[in-house]
Amino acid sequence: MARSRPAAKTNNSANIGFEAKEPGADPEARDEYRAENAFWVTAKCGDSLREQEETAYWLELLRDAGLVSFDKLQPPLRECDQLTAIFVTIIKRCTEQGRNQT
DSSP: OOOOOOOOOOOOHHHHHHHHHSTTSOHHHHHHHHHHHHHHHHHHHHHHHHHHHHHHHHHHHHHHTTSSOHHHHHHHHHHHHHHHHHHHHHHHHHHHHHHHHO
């Protein structure tokens, strides 16, 4: 089986920009990458937290209206509380990490 030659490395700006953002490039680039990643995770968890809070709101409305029994809604409401705690913890840690990186 014939072996092909490796692709030639190009030195265009897209590659340079990508290499600078790689976590192992240099300490400053790594810190910048981590700060951007912490910001992205914080934003996504914030979105998830809002969606989860809306879900909890609708479950509580169903319970308060008497459409679904309290016993059936206990497990999903408990899970909503757990998810709230998880998302809040992630957001706090990423926010602290982002502050420490800048």
